[in-house]
Amino acid sequence: MDERRILVYCRESRDEGGLLRGRIETQREMLLKYAKEMRLGKVVKVITDDDMTGTDFSRLDVVRELAKSGEIDAILLKDSSRLGRNLTESLLFTEFLREVGVELIFESEVYNEDIFPLEAWFHEMRAKEDSRKIRSVVYHKMREGAYLVAPPYGYLREGTKLLPDPECAGVVKEIFRDFLSGASVGEIAGRLNARELPPPSLYKGRRDAKEAWSAAGVRHILENESYTGSRVMKKTVGASFKDKRRLTTSRDERIILENDHEPLVTRADFEKAASRLASSGRGGGEKTPYAGLLFCGGCGGRLILRRKKGRKPVYVCAKYNRCGNSACTAHRVAPEEIESAVRGAAYGAYFLINASDGEEETLPPLEESYEDLAAGQITRAFFEKMRARVKAPARKEAPFDPAGHEEKLAPLLIGRITAYEKGEKGHFYASLEIETRF
C-alpha cells in the first residue's frame, strides 16, 4: 500500500483561455479523482493558485516550504506548464525537488527528466508570446495618442497637447540654424554656455541636472524628431518579458504621429541636420560590412569593430568600449562568428526559396508537434519520433555555398544581429541572435 503524502497543486494556465477544462475548480476535482483512482497515496494538502502570471515564481514558495520541511512526498500537477514558464526557474525548482526527494507527478503526461528542459523551453516561448500581446495593446493606445510622456526641451505641455515654450523654443531653432550653417555641435554648446543658458536638464529642474551644455546635449536636440511636429513614442522597449532593462528602438520600430504639434524645425532641415550628423560620425570604430546590423543585447546600442595590436579584431559593445564596465559589458563577438551566422541565414533562405519545388520534405516545427501531444492528438511515441527527426534532419548536400559571400549577403538577408553574453537570456546556447529579412 502506497502511503505517500501528496500535495495537489492547481493552477490555471493562460494557454487554455476560456476552455472549460482549464477552469481551476474542474482541475482540482480532476486531480483529486486522479489521485484516488491511481492510488497515488494520501492527499494531505490542496493548493489552488489563481495567479496566472506563469513567470512569477514567488507563489511556489509555499510548495517549496512544504517540500523542504518533509511534510510531503510528492506533488501532483496537471502538466509541466503549471510549474511556470520561465525555463531557468522551472529547472531550478525541479532540481530542488530532486534534492529534497519530492517526486513530481503530472496527471496528463509522464515526467521525464530528459525531456523536461525541452518542455520548459516551450512554455517559456509561450510566455514570451503573451508579453508581446500585452505590449501590443499599450502600443495601440500610444498610436491613438492616448499617452504622453514628458515634453521635450522647447515645449510645454497643456493637457495632452504640446505647445512651444516661449522661454526656450527659440534656443532649439537656433541650434538647428547654427548647425546647418556649419557650426559643430561642440561650437554650438560653447556659444550657449557663453550666454549662460541653462542646459535642458537644469532648465527642467532635474535632480541629476548637468551644469552646462555639452556637444552630446546639442546632438541630442538635433536628433530629436519631436521638433518636426511629430510625436515619437516607444523610443525604448523592455529587453524581454523577464528582463526589465530598456533598449533603444530603431526608427521603424517607433510609433510616430505626424503633425501632432507646432514644429520648431521643418522636416527638410531636420533631415539635412540628420545627414550631416551621420557623416560627421561619432568616431570610435571603423566602418564594417556589418555596420547597422550589429547590436548589443545588453544595452541595445551598436557593436563596433575593435582592433588592438597583437590581437585578433573583435566586435564589442560601443558603449562598453567608450565608458567601460560601468556602462555595459563587452559582448565580444569574433567576425568569424558573425560570418558563420550569416552563412546559416543564407542556407535558411536557400531552403525556404526551394521548398516549393517539392524536393525538400518539410517537417512541422517541434513546437507544433508538442502542442498536438499536449492536446492528446498524437502519442508520445510519435512525438519522440518527430523530435528525433527534427533534431537530426536528413541533410542533403547543399548545392549552394555562401562561403566568401557573407559580406554581400548580410545586408540582403539580415535585419539585425544581436550579441548576447552566454547565458544572458536564460538560454543555454546562442550568444548570437539573428533576425532575418525573409
Ligand SMILES: [Zn+2]
Ligand atoms: Zn552594450
